[in-house]
Amino acid sequence: MATVSLESLKKSYGKTEVIHGVDIEISDGEFIVIVGPSGCGKSTLLRMVAGLEGVSEGEIRIDGQRVNEKEPMDRDIAMVFQNYALYPHMSVEQNMAYGLKIAKMPKAEINARVAEAAELLQLEPYLKRRPRQLSGGQRQRVAMGRAIVRRPSVFLFDEPLSNLDAKLRVQMRLEIKNLQRELGVTALYVTHDQVEAMTLADRMIVMNEGVADQIGAPLEVYANPQTEFVAGFIGSPPTNFIEAEILGAPAGTKIGIRPEHVAIAPVGQGRTTGLVLYAEPLGAETLIHLTIAGGNAVTVRQDGAVAIPSEGEQVGLSWREDDEMRFDASGRRL
Template sequence: MATVSLEAIKKSFGSTDVIHGVDIDIKDGEFIVIVGPSGCGKSTLLRMVAGLETVTSGEVRIDGNRVNDLEPMDRDIAMVFQNYALYPHMSVFDNMAYGLKIAGTPKSEIVERVDVAAKLLQLEPYLKRRPRELSGGQRQRVAMGRAIVRKPSVFLFDEPLSNLDAKLRVQMRLEIKQLQKRLGVTSLYVTHDQVEAMTLADRMIVMNGGVADQIGAPLEVYANPATEFVAGFIGSPPTNFLKTDLASVATPGASTLGVRPEHLRLTTDPAPMSGTVLYSEALGAETLVHLKLVDETLVTVRQNATDPLPDEGKTVGLLWDARDQMLFDAQGRRCASDAA
């Protein structure tokens, strides 16, 4: 087990800066998810912790020790990749045991470690099979087993579920969370999927253009986003953004108002703001109603499936509680007078 500290981490490729200074202290046993859209720098940040990318400036510390100049094999980390990276000609047992064999681990200890990991991951019936004889989820378990047998201080996951179908991703998400809690190993997990981030993380780092826009517990970030980007990225459907003048909000310094779809209500009574219903999506327990405002802004309202469904083309009013709105300045930062 170990702590991990990133101190003013920056990364440049030539004259192009891709990571602009990230600071975080990760506690022993904590599960940190690095989340953001493609190209935001999340995988680059993880690879610097792994030693697969050099650090331009700043320091990476594992259990208090500076590791900037250490090779990946000397950092006591294990990494699980998106593509599994299994040896196709080897059995499941040999794939899981390979790193231990290379390290000169005694045969009896290798068998013991692989057996423990196989039992933990429900891979015991498949130890003699080749990867081609396994499902995607089973291959991912083998990749995780290969990391577990090494007994590392830190697990690093780089979008490990991206190749799985939606149903299997949900199942594997739960398994990874339970496994990490059982083992208690400090973990950093990269994903572009904000649902994965919300469900897996003890804390998450929301990356935006090489900057950590916000670091915090999932529900804290969801309830109190620090920037317009975070408010729009975390949450599905995303936050609606309105011009403050259209919404009749006159807070000094505020240029954009954000309201989540579940905080909006439709009314047939006169209201300060109205829109035209474009279409509705019935999703079973809930319905998403999509509207267009007078300035062409598109708005989504989430309502219960039992609520009255407005007709397409109808003009309806929009209401929300002031306590649920979020105000952002022209730079996209949360207004100080509004932030909780």
């Protein structure tokens, strides 16, 4: 239970800078998700907080204490790895107890903590098993158990769900969220999956090429993206981008509009005209893909009950001016 501060944190490998200065104040018990495409530096950022990567510039403080030079074990953190990183020759019990054993904790206390974590994670029947005798979801739980028994101030998760199948992922997502709430531990969670980010985060950091493009609550980020990248990355299907010139706005700028804000209108009405390419009826909703003048692709998301235009048909597209997001040539929000 602690606050975490990152202050103009930078990381370079040789002359290549991969993290260009990230600032954030994380308050006690907050669940922060770092999200971004692969190669954006999100894992590096997490590993810097963990102490597995050195800090090139800037400062990391956990509970007000500078930890830049501290070894991972002295930072009061616990980490859950993508591939679980369980020790293959140790039983579930030994895996969870290993860190405590190294810390020379009395045996009775180790056993009590392991038992408590096992109960919390429903791992009791598997304590004597080896990791290879467990399913992916159970291994994931053991990895979390190993983090929990240390009672750390901060949990670090490095894409913990990416090796699980879709159904299990949804289930474990809820479990992680519940667990974090229950234990009240500050958490940093790295993922490339925006659904995980939206559902788990109290606040999220959207990373793009080593820069934190936007930091904010998920719905705030969704409704009010600060850059073109964030608007395009968060939300599925992604935001439509239209060259503003087509709509009579200054050249070079772009207009972003979310698929659910666009509606199909009769030809000649609405803001512009589009050619229907194909439709994807998903039951509750229908996604309609069109091209408009200038070759821009536009997706419309409409209610499943609304009539679907046929392929090859010319239709009008309308949206409210309030829903428009305008971006300048460098991708910044205007």
